Amino acid sequence: xxxxxxxxxxxxxxxxxxxxxxxxxxxxxxxxxxxxxxxxxxxxxxxxxxxxxxxxxxxxxxxxxxxxxxxxxxxxxxxxxxxxxxxxxxxxxxxxxxxxxxxxxxxxxxxxxxxxxxxxxxxxxxxxxxxxxxxxxxxxxxxxxxxxxxxxxxxxxxxxxxxxxxxxxxxxxxxxxxxxxxxxxxxxxxxxxxxxxxxxxxxxxxxxxxxxxxxxxxxxxxxxxxxxxxxxxxxxxxxxxxxxxxxxxxxxxxxxxxxxxxxxxxxxxxxxxxxxxxxxxxxxxxxxxxxxxxxxxxxxxxxxxxxxxxxxxxxxxxxxxxxxxxxxxxxxxxxxxxxxxxxxxxxxxxxxxxxxxxxxxxxxxxxxxxxxxxx
Amino acid sequence: xxxxxxxxxxxxxxxxxxxxxxxxxxxxxxxxxxxxxxxxxxxxxxxxxxxxxxxxxxxxxxxxxxxxxxxxxxxxxxxxxxxxxxxxxxxxxxxxxxxxxxxxxxxxxxxxxxxxxxxxxxxxxxxxxxxxxxxxxxxxxxxxxxxxxxxxxxxxxxxxxxxxxxxxxxxxxxxxxxxxxxxxxxxxxxxxxxxxxxxxxxxxxxxxxxxxxxxxxxxxxxxxxxxxxxxxxxxxxxxxxxxxxxxxxxxxxxxxxxxxxxxxxxxxxxxxxxxxxxxxxxxxxxxxxxxxxxxxxxxxxxxxxxxxxxxxxxxxxxxxxxxxxxxxxxxxxxxxxxxxxxxxxxxxxxxxxxxxxxxxxxxxxxxxxxxxxxxxxxxxxxxxxxxxxxxxxxxxxxxxxxxxxxxxxxxxxxxxxxxxxxxxxx
Numbered sequence: 001x002x003x004x005x006x007x008x009x010x011x012x013x014x015x016x017x018x019x020x021x022x023x024x025x026x027x028x029x030x031x032x033x034x035x036x037x038x039x040x041x042x043x044x045x046x047x048x049x050x051x052x053x054x055x056x057x058x059x060x061x062x063x064x065x066x067x068x069x070x071x072x073x074x075x076x077x078x079x080x081x082x083x084x085x086x087x088x089x090x091x092x093x094x095x096x097x098x099x100x101x102x103x104x105x106x107x108x109x110x111x112x113x114x115x116x117x118x119x120x121x122x123x124x125x126x127x128x129x130x131x132x133x134x135x136x137x138x139x140x141x142x143x144x145x146x147x148x149x150x151x152x153x154x155x156x157x158x159x160x161x162x163x164x165x166x167x168x169x170x171x172x173x174x175x176x177x178x179x180x181x182x183x184x185x186x187x188x189x190x191x192x193x194x195x196x197x198x199x200x201x202x203x204x205x206x207x208x209x210x211x212x213x214x215x216x217x218x219x220x221x222x223x224x225x226x227x228x229x230x231x232x233x234x235x236x237x238x239x240x241x242x243x244x245x246x247x248x249x250x251x252x253x254x255x256x257x258x259x260x261x262x263x264x265x266x267x268x269x270x271x272x273x274x275x276x277x278x279x280x281x282x283x284x285x286x287x288x289x290x291x292x293x294x295x296x297x298x299x300x301x302x303x304x305x306x307x308x309x310x311x312x313x314x315x316x317x318x319x320x321x322x323x324x325x326x327x328x329x330x331x332x333x334x335x336x337x338x339x340x341x342x343x344x345x346x347x348x349x350x351x352x353x354x355x356x357x358x359x360x361x362x363x364x365x366x367x368x369x370x371x372x373x374x375x
Numbered sequence: 376x377x378x379x380x381x382x383x384x385x386x387x388x389x390x391x392x393x394x395x396x397x398x399x400x401x402x403x404x405x406x407x408x409x410x411x412x413x414x415x416x417x418x419x420x421x422x423x424x425x426x427x428x429x430x431x432x433x434x435x436x437x438x439x440x441x442x443x444x445x446x447x448x449x450x451x452x453x454x455x456x457x458x459x460x461x462x463x464x465x466x467x468x469x470x471x472x473x474x475x476x477x478x479x480x481x482x483x484x485x486x487x488x489x490x491x492x493x494x495x496x497x498x499x500x501x502x503x504x505x506x507x508x509x510x511x512x513x514x515x516x517x518x519x520x521x522x523x524x525x526x527x528x529x530x531x532x533x534x535x536x537x538x539x540x541x542x543x544x545x546x547x548x549x550x551x552x553x554x555x556x557x558x559x560x561x562x563x564x565x566x567x568x569x570x571x572x573x574x575x576x577x578x579x580x581x582x583x584x585x586x587x588x589x590x591x592x593x594x595x596x597x598x599x600x601x602x603x604x605x606x607x608x609x610x611x612x613x614x615x616x617x618x619x620x621x622x623x624x625x626x627x628x629x630x631x632x633x634x635x636x637x638x639x640x641x642x643x644x645x646x647x648x649x650x651x652x653x654x655x656x657x658x659x660x661x662x663x664x665x666x667x668x669x670x671x672x673x674x675x676x677x678x679x680x681x682x683x684x685x686x687x688x689x690x691x692x693x694x695x696x697x698x699x700x701x702x703x704x705x706x707x708x709x710x711x712x713x714x715x716x717x718x719x720x721x722x723x724x725x726x727x728x729x730x731x732x733x734x735x736x737x738x739x740x741x742x743x744x745x746x747x748x749x750x751x752x753x754x755x756x757x758x759x760x761x762x763x764x765x766x767x768x769x770x771x772x773x774x775x776x777x778x779x780x781x782x783x784x785x786x787x788x789x790x791x792x793x794x795x796x797x798x799x800x801x
Contacts, residue, residue: 003516008436013519015564017465018535021543021553024471029543036546038676041626049544057544065395067504069402069409070481070490077474077481086474090494092539092588099544119393126627133497138419139412140445140461140504142427147419149395150387157390166630182695183497188592188703216739222698253698259429266423279592281584281599283647283670286591286703300420301383323633324624324645324670356699 026087028057028101044166045122046106058106059097062113062120063131063156063163066094067139067149079120083109093131093173095124121163127170129162129314134176135183137195143252144178145195145269146298152176154302155193158311169321169330172314173278180251188277190327191310192289199268200248201261205231205240208260214239217258223247226254226261249355271296271306275313275339276328287328292340294350309345316343337371347373376407376455379414383421399491406490411455412505415447433460433508435515439570441526442511458507462488462514463500463527465560465567468553469540470495479522487514498577499537500527525564531574531740533566538580539587547672548582549600549685550713556580558719559726572730573737573746583681584669590693590704595743596726597690597704598713604682605662606671612678613638613658624674642671686712689725691755692744702744705752707759709766725759732758751778 004010022030032051039049047059064072076096080088083105089097098109113120124130132155135141137148155174162168175186178195186192208214208231218226218241225247231240241261243254254261273296277289292313296305313327320342321330331339340347353361387396396413403409415426431444443461450457464480480501484492489505496502506514518524527535536559539545541552559578560567566576579590582600590597615621616636622629623636638658643651650664651671658678660671672679689711690704711721729743732755737746747755756763781788 003513005512008512011520012437012516014437014525015568016519016523016525017561017564017567018467018557019476019524021468021471021557024467024473024476025543026471029471033544034542034551036542036544037680038546039625040622040676041629044630049546059544063393064494065393065398066493066495067395067398068492068494069398070485070492071402071405072398073477073481073492073494077477080474088472088474089540090470090472092470092499092537094494096494118391121391121393126624127630135497136493138425138427139416140427140459142425142429142445144425147416150384150420153387153390153392153394153396156392160391163392166627168631171627177695181697185497185589185593185695187695187701188589220740251697255429262429264424269423279586279589281586281591281668282673283645283668286586288701288703298423300423301386323628323641324674 024087024089026057026084026099026101028055029087029099031055032057041125041166042106044128044164045125046110047125048103055101056103057099057101058103059099060106060109060113060122061091061124062096062098062122063124064094064096065149065153066131066134075116079109079112082112091124091131093124093133095131096120121160123164126166127168128164128166129159129168129172129174131163132156132174132176132193133184133186135178137178141178143181143255143264145180145197145252145264146178146271146303147300148176148178148184150301151193151271151303151306154304154307155310158307159314162314168314168318169323170326172317172327174310181256186274186277187288188279188286189289190275190278191313192274192277193306193310194272194274195269196272196295197250197252197263197265197269198295199263199265200225200243200245200250201252201254201263203231203240203242204260204262205233205238208240208258209238212258212260214241217241217254217261220253220257221247222251222253223249266298270298271303273306273309273313276326276331278326278328283324284326284329284332289328290331290336291351292343292345294348312345313343335369337369337373340373341371376410378403379410379417381413381417384413384417402490406485408455408489408505409491411453412459412489412491415449415453415456418449418452427459431460433511435511435526438526438568440529440532440568443529445505456489456505459489459505460508460511462503462506462511463496463529463535464503464518465525465527465535466495466499466501466537468538468557468560469543470499471543476522480518480524483514483517483522487517498527498534500535526568528567530570531572532568532570532576533563533572534575534577535567536560536563536578536580537588539582541580541582545582546676547585547600547669547681549602549681550582550598550687551715552580552582552600554715555598555713555719555722558715559723562723572734574740574742576730576743578726584667585673591690592701592703593693593695594704595692595694596729597693598687598722599690600681600685600687600713601667601710602682602685603710604684606660606665606682607680608658608660609678609680610657613675614656616675616678617656621675621677625676642674645670686710689722691729692742692747694742694744699745699748702748704744705747706766707756707761709764728759753778
């Protein structure tokens with residue numbers, strides 16, 4: 001019974017893969033897969049899908065902090081047991097969906113959710129702000145330049161009304177990645193909150209010989225800023241590396257390869273804001289997010305500068321964009337110079353690309369608008 | 376483990392969005408090591424820097440992925456999180472669950488882990504956050520034996536594939552994303568669990584060009600549903616939209632008064648190919664000009680549906696910015712039928728052709744999109760045995776620097792300089 005450390009390979013089972021999804025389908029989903037005709041958001045957070053069989057499924061979408069406890073999941077299971085015959089699902093944006101098979105079952109479920117106070121906010125549908133996809137941050141990661149869960153909590157507190165309503169010109173997808181590795185793939189989000197470093201790595205010569213393969217550390221730098229060097233440790237010459245500081249773009253790839261090159265720093269680290277990305281092929285092709293605010297400090301515990309910046313962009317967009325227009329489409333229509341003006345964001349050299357293929361983003365036309373930037 | 380004072384984190388307990396701090400505190404009542412999660416996080420909030428060490432290779436026998444090693448750099452202060460390894464558990468397609476299944480998994484995690492989780496990680500796995508090395512094998516034993524479940528991927532291997540909700544609850548899905556995702560995940564268990572690649576490799580399956588699983592932005596092989604015949608039109612429903620009886624975009628804009636629905640302004644004029652028009656009360660679409668962007672279908676879901684000749688486009692090579700900048704996946708196969716009838720044979724053949732080539736020429740830590748960029752799209756297409764077509768590019772190149780091959784040029788490259796000089800004095 002159970003794992004026997006004396007005979008670790010005995011009775012071992014491996015390569016099972018995930019359980020078959022059909023086991024977890026609510027009956028109404030199982031009966032109507034491939035037969036859905038259309039859907040409608042009947043109120044913020046409530047989707048109704050209509051099948052050609054006449055069946056309906058109502059999905060109630062609830063925001064979660066993603067970082068959740070065993071007790072939290074058990075409570076979510078209690079709700080599913082009470083209202084959904086024990087079935088539930090999660091979305092790709094960390095929302096929970098409780099599904100019921102008739103309109104009459106919606107309100108009792110909403111009442112139960114409301115009875116937990118602010119724990120299970122219903123929303124995240126249509127032309128609003130849905131949950132923020134994010135990374136681990138200081139709660140678990142070794143390379144972050146900011147926290148994740150805390151920043152998300154602070155931003156969502158401020159944007160809460162946009163989660164529970166559908167008043168924006170289109171959906172706004174916000175994402176947070178706590179360093180440039182971007183586990184959260186924020187590079188195609190309407191608003192991206194990105195942790196960045198601003199100090200070059202330190203070299204831990206006392207440890208480098210034991211933990212680091214120098215050729216890999218040297219090869220890891222995309223700009224050739226990491227070079228072989230000699231160092232003296234306890235009077236003995238060792239092989240090490242040095243960093244050409246003026247070439248460093250603070251990507252942190254060297255630290256990923258070499259634990260003896262840490263670069264995180266309380267003053268150096270913070271947040272950059274990028275906007276205008278999208279993934280969908282709707283109307284215009286997928287777009288990358290563009291860097292509009294190069295640095296905001298890690299002001300714990302509620303990141304007021306970041307919260308204010310995101311809110312300001314969202315409010316300007318809500319007031320000015322046309323129906324169906326995503327933030328990136330709006331910025332391209334009015335022109336990026338107008339974007340900076342309307343959002344009241346100072347334009348700096350940091351928003352001008354000087355990395356590879358930078359020339360693609362420089363303006364090579366005489367078409368521009370006379371905004372306040374032209375003195 | 377003693378209760379920790381967390382004056383900074385306590386400030387994240389107020390406000391309307393659910394608080395992870397409140398949740399961790401409640402879990403700490405039965406799992407006191409959660410106080411050390413809060414303690415080490417509070418220290419990070421105070422000092423504004425992480426307190427997790429770099430790396431630490433741990434795992435279960437026979438697997439090279441699925442567990443991410445993590446150690447605190449201040450274990451003397453927070454012994455409860457001295458080891459804090461992450462366990463990735465492969466999620467079922469579309470992330471449907473039963474409460475019975477989740478309760479069983481939670482009981483295991485209460486026994487072997489910290490009591491904290493992520494539902495879910497960015498790639499799609501269930502993330503069980505924080506356990507000690509000695510718990511890994513017993514946990515894995517119970518996970519496989521008692522639950523019949525398994526770990527997901529990490530490191531330089533195939534990461535746990537993910538899919539959009541697909542046909543199970545969406546009318547737009549052009550193939551069964553759940554079936555493909557599940558079938559290929561089982562087919563490639565070895566590639567998921569035993570790293571043999573130059574770097575990570577991701578598949579993601581979206582049922583339509585709305586791409587709800589963001590496959591075109593973050594997967595090495597992105598399979599996006601599409602169709603090659605006409606959008607199906609229900610003219611009676613079009614009239615209902617025009618009359619304002621059906622809400623536009625499935626009611627997604629109902630929180631603001633945008634005025635009466637205007638099919639010209641909201642649909643026809645926004646069509647990127649201008650392939651739609653009204654003839655009297657009938658909506659017409661020139662399907663040969665349509666690029667299937669989904670806008671008209673999104674706006675009028677009760678009137679318009681994707682065609683019947685459905686399949687998928689395959690795009691290759693997306694990644695986040697590290698190192699040479701972000702890349703979207705490039706369209707390689709415009710249309711492929713995705714069918715279980717032949718066990719997704721064509722898709723599998725495509726995937727393995729990419730792998731065979733990338734495993735040979737890809738450099739250490741080079742995503743396949745970077746390898747494609749390094750060798751050039753024409754070379755990649757030739758390796759794949761795919762005829763170059765205009766659909767592979769946004770526009771033709773604007774520089775004349777063609778890598779002509781010797782066999783393409785009459786007489787080849789070899790020439791005699793003396794012969795040349797006999798006619799052309801230096």
